[in-house]
Each structure stands twice: as C-alpha cells, then as structure tokens.
Amino acid sequence: MSFLSIFSKQPKEQSKPNEAPAHWVKCQQCQSLMYFKEVEFLHQVCPKCDFHMRINATQRIELLCDEGSFVELDANLKATDPLKFVDKKSYKKRLIEANAKTGKNSSLISGEGKIEGIDVQLVCFDFAFMGGSLGSVEGERIVRAAHRALNKHQPLIIASASGGARMQESTYSLLQMSKTSAAIKRLSDAKIPYISILTDPTMGGVSASFASLGDIIMAEPGALIGFAGARVIKQTIGADLPEGFQRAEFLLEHGLIDMIVKRNDMKKTIADILGYFNIKSDVALISANEEFEAKPTDESAENFELKLKQ
Numbered sequence: 479m480s481f482l483s484i485f486s487k488q489p490k491e492q493s494k495p496n497e498a499p500a501h502w503v504k505c506q507q508c509q510s511l512m513y514f515k516e517v518e519f520l521h522q523v524c525p526k527c528d529f530h531m532r533i534n535a536t537q538r539i540e541l542l543c544d545e546g547s548f549v550e551l552d553a554n555l556k557a558t559d560p561l562k563f564v565d566k567k568s569y570k571k572r573l574i575e576a577n578a579k580t581g582k583n584s585s586l587i588s589g590e591g592k593i594e595g596i597d598v599q600l601v602c603f604d605f606a607f608m609g610g611s612l613g614s615v616e617g618e619r620i621v622r623a624a625h626r627a628l629n630k631h632q633p634l635i636i637a638s639a640s641g642g643a644r645m646q647e648s649t650y651s652l653l654q655m656s657k658t659s660a661a662i663k664r665l666s667d668a669k670i671p672y673i674s675i676l677t678d679p680t681m682g683g684v685s686a687s688f689a690s691l692g693d694i695i696m697a698e699p700g701a702l703i704g705f706a707g708a709r710v711i712k713q714t715i716g717a718d719l720p721e722g723f724q725r726a727e728f729l730l731e732h733g734l735i736d737m738i739v740k741r742n743d744m745k746k747t748i749a750d751i752l753g754y755f756n757i758k759s760d761v762a763l764i765s766a767n768e769e770f771e772a773k774p775t776d777e778s779a780e781n782f783e784l785k786l787k788q
C-alpha cells in the first residue's frame with residue numbers, strides 16, 4: 479500500500495457525525511442513554527428505571543411465542559373505504575401510508591402459536607398502524623381468532639395497544655365493539671379462557687369492549703389505559719384528576735384490572751395461568767404419549783395371542 483493510498487481510501491465503516499446516536503436509546507422516563515443492544519435484549523425495557531417502551535406487534539409475538547411457532551392468519555383481509563372518508567387526507571391514502579410504514583394491512587396481527595408449548599390463538603395490536611385503531615378488518619380478525627379458539631378449544635390472548643375506534647370508518651368501526659364482545663361471550667359460554675393484555679396505550683372503543691372482557695386482565699407497568707383522554711375528562715367534570723390517573727397501577731388499585739406483569743415475565747405468567755385453567759402443553763402431551771407407548775400396544779397383544787396359538 480502506497481503512502482498516498484492511506485489518505486485516498488476511506489475506511490469502509492466510517493461513522494458520520496449523525497450515526498452514533500442511532501446506536502443509543504434514550505429512556506423517556508429517566509433520560510438515560512443506553513446502547514441499543516442492551517435495550518433490545520430486554521425487549522425495550524429500560525434497565526435503569528424499568529420503563530416499558532412501546533413495541534410493535536412483531537416484537538410482541540416474538541416476546542410471547544415459542545420460537546418459530548407463530549403462523550399469521552387472515553393477513554389478506556384489507557380495509558375498504560365504505561364512506562369515502564376524507565379529513566385532512568383521504569382514508570385510502572392513510573391506509574396506503576400505514577401499509578408502507580408497517581408492511582401490514584391492518585393494525586393487528588392475528589394467528590396461532592405456542593406459549594411454552596401451549597397452543598393459543600393470539601392477536602397483537604400495532605400502534606404504528608393508524609394508532610392501533612379498531613376498524614372493520616381488525617374486528618373481523620378478532621372474531622375469527624375467537625371462533626378458531628372456540629372450534630379448537632384453545633385459549634385466546636389479545637395484546638392491545640390502541641387509540642380506540644377508527645374514526646374514518648365511523649359506525650362501521652363502532653359496530654366492532656359489539657361484534658368482538660359477542661364473540662368473547664361465546665368463548666365465555668364455552669368456558670374457554672381469554673387473557674387480555676393491556677399495553678401502553680389502550681384507550682377508547684378498544685378499552686370499552688374486548689380489552690376489558692378478559693377472564694384475566696393484565697397490564698404492563700405504567701401503561702395508559704382509559705376511555706376518554708385525561709384532558710377531556712378534566713374539562714368535562716371541571717376538577718383536577720388524581721395523580722397517576724389512567725395508569726395501570728391506578729387501575730389495579732381500583733379493581734379494574736387483575737394484575738400488572740413486567741414485560742419480561744409476561745410469557746411465563748401466561749403459561750402459568752393457562753396451567754391453572756388445565757390447558758395442557760405439548761410437553762405434557764409428549765410425556766402422556768410416552769406413558770401410553772410403555773404399555774403393550776394392540777399390535778403386540780395380537781402377536782402375543784399368535785405366539786400362544788403356535
């Protein structure tokens with residue numbers, strides 16, 4: 479290498495002034511700067527103050543499901559625009575933008591997977607797609623997941639992260655509240671467990687329907703959960719709101735939710751709860767099969783009889 483070439487060649491991975499912060503994550507709560515891999519390893523939970531940052535539906539599925547077990551279903555359902563709705567932008571344009579941003583057709587991912595070997599129907603909301611809003615497609619996908627849970631006798635788990643009903647679909651969107659609630663009622667009648675996970679934020683029509691109908695309602699620490707926003711309530715009632723209003727801890731204290739579960743304990747907690755409902759995992763089924771195989775099979779019994787005859 480010549481002396482000049484040292485100066486003429488640029489190092490391949492020369493960091494630009496703006497690149498370095500990309501590898502660092504700033505906690506919204508304690509303002510600490512942390513290396514992104516550390517935060518990624520903890521599923522976007524701050525190691526300094528335990529603040530739970532928002533995660534998308536794919537990250538939620540990775541967190542909850544056994545590796546490679548999740549299969550997405552009904553992904554082909556796409557929202558139409560029955561009202562030809564236009565506010566600052568047309569609804570059609572908003573859908574195209576949301577699709578480009580998330581690569582998805584709706585604000586949730588639904589399908590089936592395994593949690594510590596237990597077959598479940600799982601629905602995870604993605605706040606990045608139009609604020610996780612509940613439209614006709616989302617309602618339909620929840621109902622289909624509930625019906626699969628009913629037919630296959632598998633528990634249903636819904637992790638919500640939503641601003642509420644999708645205003646661009648107006649009444650069509652509001653109808654999803656009763657439609658999903660009716661599907662959850664059918665599960666309840668069949669005594670099939672439904673676990674609702676409330677994450678930051680779970681608001682409006684989502685909190686006022688299926689998200690609050692879980693047999694077990696769990697929330698992540700610090701999650702904002704409510705119907706109308708605090709500012710609207712304050713203006714309506716004309717009084718100051720108590721500290722921590724609409725946060726998971728406040729709701730637990732007032733009996734609206736059953737438990738607060740840290741994100742990194744979520745999978746184990748769900749598996750434990752499903753164990754109480756006597757839902758068997760693959761592991762249990764395998765050991766049951768092994769016991770069965772240890773006993774003489776019909777075939778060996780036939781052979782035994784043949785030997786006797788000989």
Ligand SMILES: [Zn+2]
Nearest residue numbers: 505508524527
């Ligand atoms: Zn922090």
